[in-house]
Amino acid sequence: MARMLYATLIALVGAALVHLAIVLMLPHFSTNDAWRQLENGVEPYVPVRLDRAANGSKLAAAQSLDPMFVVVACRYDLDDGVFVVNAPNIGDFWSVAVFDDFGRVIFSANNRIVVSDTLQLAVALPLQLRALQQTPREAYADAVFAQTRSSRGFVVLRMFRPDSSWEPVAREFADNIECSANPL
Numbered sequence: 001m002a003r004m005l006y007a008t009l010i011a012l013v014g015a016a017l018v019h020l021a022i023v024l025m026l027p028h029f030s031t032n033d034a035w036r037q038l039e040n041g042v043e044p045y046v047p048v049r050l051d052r053a054a055n056g057s058k059l060a061a062a063q064s065l066d067p068m069f070v071v072v073a074c075r076y077d078l079d080d081g082v083f084v085v086n087a088p089n090i091g092d093f094w095s096v097a098v099f100d101d102f103g104r105v106i107f108s109a110n111n112r113i114v115v116s117d118t119l120q121l122a123v124a125l126p127l128q129l130r131a132l133q134q135t136p137r138e139a140y141a142d143a144v145f146a147q148t149r150s151s152r153g154f155v156v157l158r159m160f161r162p163d164s165s166w167e168p169v170a171r172e173f174a175d176n177i178e179c180s181a182n183p184l
Contacts, residue, residue, distance in 0.1 A: 044181075045181060049070070073154050074154060074177070076153060076155065081181040083124070084123075085178070088119075094173070098153060109144060121144050
């Protein structure tokens with residue numbers, strides 16, 4: 001009886017470990033994650049609105065977003081240079097997150113960290129960031145820097161929209177976001 005109980009316990013622990021491993025590996029092996037949808041449907045450096053208020057968003061990732069937020073995404077490729085996002089500081093709250101090409105968050109911040117009226121976020125590889133630190137440039141004086149080890153990824157900006165009357169503010173926010181690559 002003790003052997004049967006021991007074998008059952010070993011089998012249950014083994015099954016739990018296998019299931020846990022599968023769940024943890026799903027994002028890595030998924031072929032329809034947010035990155036793949038952006039990669040296939042959006043050109044690099046082109047801001048695209050993902051929230052439900054945006055007309056005709058074809059991305060499935062947009063269907064599960066919070067309706068209280070305006071969501072804009074922009075893809076980048078650091079082989080083209082340092083990726084820079086400029087966004088206006090309007091509304092009560094906004095946040096920004098940098099994701100790698102596996103959909104993992106590399107950097108996240110909100111409007112409380114910027115010193116100026118606008119956000120300037122620069123995403124760079126370690127060597128690019130080192131070059132910018134050794135030879136500072138006036139263009140990056142107020143920039144917030146995010147370092148990544150992956151040369152491809154995307155940035156997601158979100159602005160809080162309390163109700164539908166904020167749509168003109170949301171549209172102004174989304175229309176004034178600029179994404180670009182700046183060669184070193």
